[in-house]
Amino acid sequence: MTILLSTLNARYAHASLGLRYLIANMGDLQAETQLKEFVIGAKTTEVVERILAHQPRIVGLGVYIWNVEETTKVVAMLKRVAPEIVVVLGGPEVSYETQEQQIAQLADYVVTGWGEATFPQLCKQILHGPKPLMKIHAGVQLPMSDIKLPYALYDDKDIAHRNLYVEASRGCPFKCEFCLSSLDKTSWPFDLDLFLAELESLHARGARLFKFVDRTFNLNIKSSLRIMQFFLDKLAAHPDDPVFAHFEVVPDHLPDALKEAIKKFPPGTLQLEIGIQTFNPEVQTIISRKQNDEKSAANIRWLCEASHAHLHVDLIAGLPGEDIESFARGFDRLVAINPHEIQFGILKRLRGTPVIRHTEAYKLVFDPHAPYTILSTDRIDFANMQRLVRFARYWDMIANSGRFANTLPVILADAPFANFMALADWLYAKTDATHRIALDRLAALVGQWLRERGSDGEKVAALLDSDYAGQASLRHLKPKAEKEKSDVANQRQARHMAA
Template sequence: MTDIVLATLNAKYQHASLGLRYLLANMGELRPQTRLMEFVWDQRSTEIAERLLTERPRIIGLGVYIWNARETLQLVQVLKAVAPEVIIVLGGPEVSYEQEEQAVVTAADYVIAGQGDLAFAALCQQLLHGERPAQKIIHVTPPPLEQINLPYDEYTDTDIAQRLVYVEASRGCPFKCEFCLSALDKTAWPFELERFLAALARLHARGVRHFKFVDRTFNLNVKASRRILQFFLDRLSDDLFLHFEVIPDHLPEGLKELLVRFPPGTLQLEVGVQSFNPAVQQRISRKQDNAATEANLRWLRAHSHAHLHADLIIGLPGEDLASFATGFNRLWALRPHEIQVGTLKRLRGAPIARHTDEFAMRYDPQPPYTLLANRDLDFSTMQSLTRFARYWDLVANSGRFGHALPLLLGDDAFGRFLQFADWLYAATGQTHKIALPRLFQLLHQALVEVFAVPEQDSLTALARDCAAFGAKGCPEFLHGHLQQVQQAARRNAPVRQARHLQN
């Protein structure tokens, strides 16, 4: 019998909810009566409700996040319309703050505000015994980590075969960057390392080779980071892949000596730069040594095989267009493999809200609460920068245009790509669903007509980009140049490699 269903709406099927698995692992004697069900946010709310109610649960717990808040509201409204007797309990960061403003909170029965690893099971015990707490909002303090059962055995064989496996060696963050909910944490708390490594060993033995760490500050505790890196070095294989989020200005020699030992394709480091402007950093309580950040990124690019994914945020209070452009070009000069350009979002509860009036911060009232305009960036400029970010993903971060991109960016990466983005939107009216052959054609047109790149140089660069990924998706106008590039590659290749190219 399923008395309790734990559910959430993920952004993609491959995302497996770590939070729900923590709840499931800590249900205690209620574990046999509890089932975990996951959906994708774009499924119909009526279909999700039907599947949930097929279990005939008495309690449904829903994880609410910034990316699924609207869809979760629709689901709760459907559930309450057709099965009002089912008790709906909400949890997650989206409903842990500012509950009085949220329709989804009004529609539900209870909300657990904070880390509900143990609190959810305790609430279910009360409810199943007919005890209804008087308070709708149940505020909980973070439980001691040693009291929490780890969730990793709750990953099923199907999860391991088809989905991303998320893990965390610690919770919280000691830093106070105001755009992030972790600014509310007092510090970072590590899980007991031997217990965590034993759980990783079980996952590895079951076939997990892709580990995504969700720690905010993986390299904060160097001793623990070294133990974890050594754990994976002892288990290196061609299919191993690790993702860590790291502090950009903290890379001691003890970590460097291990990072250099990971082969290509094994390690991805997410480096949160966010802004290079010292005044902006101070304003949002972000402590960052910019010189050390640059030195560390240069070292990682030169001496490690790690794939570097660096983040910048558009719209931080006091960061005008010129400042952002300077920071972008400064980061581009360090050549991370990806620059993720994100627009500021006002997370519920995040301290960034204190700047709203002074800097005229105007956010979309609907999730994910993206900045629409502020004192220094008007709405039109923000729209242009949003398209910049989308097209940067499409062209630069895709890795498809390694030869054409230098021609496009020249010596002013931000200025020229913003010009390209404005031109591309004017030419297409689209930011999505641009087919690859058409993108090749548009990029060639922009290089020649907008940036005065010699046509032969553009054609050769784009043909080389086609050749790097195979002819599939290569537009017809490049076929002749592609053959020339491939012939030149055969002529210049060593004899053994030339035979390989012929096969």
């Protein structure tokens, strides 16, 4: 084995689609190329040891915003203990602002952008000469018909235990400045017949979970309908062995034909990720985002009411030109529509994205370390930005987890953002933590907060019990509620006596 391709995935369930594309397009070098994936959090020494066990001459590493710091350590150690190995980097994190990055300085070569043609060519030069003189090699974009599809490289273990990432197209025609896809100018589809044949092969091998990474699945409705029909046919033919599909869609482009297809999916088989990001038209203009808010809201409401699709809707805090009050209005508007999940994200400065052009005008301050999260703007100072970060974390734990489905409406009541921000501030004051809060403790804290705000202790305990039916009984909260109720009565009596 001559070439080892590797990366540190965010978790085991994630299988690297990009590296499989490289292997599929290695040509004569494919037989000499292997794949070895790791997960972030692994010890650097163990990663390096396992890489070296393959005795490669070339190591290609996929670098992303979530793994760049750990991958930098891997590259540094590789070059220290085995300097003869040639390290080649690729991936979105090293495709822009490349020369200023420590990881690029440590590596031998970097391929920026599309790698299917450039990486094999670079490997041939490294192995057989002439030796490449330049460190940075701009990826050559092949015609879509020349790119060999990688799906046969998902092995049986991948199919059985991991998300299978697929794409019917690359690129995006929209220009949202916080997104790397804003640099694409357009979208390029793969041959749909060939793509569907690959899905057919995966399904025949047992694949049932397909996550599409297309930035805009519903851009071409005819293609979208054909792909959805593929899954509907499988659901009809194998009702006891259903497939699950995940698509990312733009919310204001949902024609009747697509709605009719979506309605046919039974519960538990379709998830739609929908990017709203902001409901503020002025902010949308600043970040070059085109969105019909009324149509978007109406479509999300329709999906909630008329389909079985699980909806994951995104909002971003910290965008240039948006203050907390504006974000809160958008958040409350989305809560009123009631999607299954609201992903509360904090703006990040992905390398190469045009959002950086607003730095001076809106006083954008980003963390210099990955994932380059916004720290403050002219509208939101550092302290309040940290409150939003904690809000997002607690929202995942309480709302998006689905574990407080009956209690959440009481928490949110008539002022969702304000109420949950108050809960987030209170939780942080009580725990000084946003991670490693045991579920029972979190439930007890939520109950305590509700009672302190005037909710009836018995009703709170009943809500929490109903949320955890079949999981973990919280009936032990009832005596506590009774004691607290008694304590409150005693305090009132003491006040009356003092008067």
